[in-house]
Amino acid sequence: MPPHCDSLDGPVVTAARQALKAEDVELVLPYVHAEGESEVRRMFDMVLPVRRESAETRAVADQLFFETVVRVHRAGEGAPYTGIKPAGLSVGRVIPLAEHSVQSGSSEALVAFLSDVLRDEFTSRLEHVKLLEAMKHLSLDFARKHVEAMLSFEVYAHHVYQALSAPAIHNERDLVHDR
The missing domain is CATH 1.10.287 (Helix Hairpins)
Incomplete structure (x- = not known):
């Protein structure tokens, strides 16, 4: 491990899920550096209405939001975005x-x-x-x-x-x- 901020069960995606469920972007913003906040807010505002259309659009919108938040989070760390890793990967001891x-x-x-x-x-x-x-x-x-x-x-x-x-x-x- 490695840190697991870029996995589906990591803290960043978990916070993004909570933000979408509560329809409150503030719940995920602590994981985003200040320079990336506006991008995350814009994406949040874009995906919220789409999530209400169907289960399929919800899944796509959620994935897009997760990818945006993780990418912006990783950029704030000075690390490259290499995609979202699946849940359940070993993070070591x-x-x-x-x-x-x-x-x-x-x-x-x-x-x-x-x-x-x-x-x-x-x-x-x-x-x-x-x-x-x-x-x-x-x-x-x-x-x-x-x-x-x-x-x-x-x-x-x-x-x-x-x-x-x-x-x-x-x-x-x-x-x-x-x-």
Whole structure:
């Protein structure tokens, strides 16, 4: 996962469904950047009357509105629109835990899971460095592999730190990479 803002069961389409059902565009606008608001409002105003004609036109109008909202949302993230993904796709283990944290107000389960993953990754990578360190005296090739593993471990640690200390924002364009 990956984030699932572009899936039929993701938060953006869910909000768009709620907006159409309630006939209240305001319910989906928090998912749209300010520059895209007018486009979403225009499409909402266009699809509302068409939705009332028949089940077939409702389905087409809804799909058009979903695609518009997701495309505008993705543009606000600086990400390309690649279509709406079907519902039910795996989003991995972290997204459901993060969603649960938001709903419950507790990050305990998410922190425990990520802590376990982090500990396992660092342990495994360090064991690899130590194995190559024990073999570095056997040949120049092993010595080079040891240095590569050691530096990769250190760079990995740096990247993890950067990710952990990144600003708490959703828009990737605004992330600060040099900390």
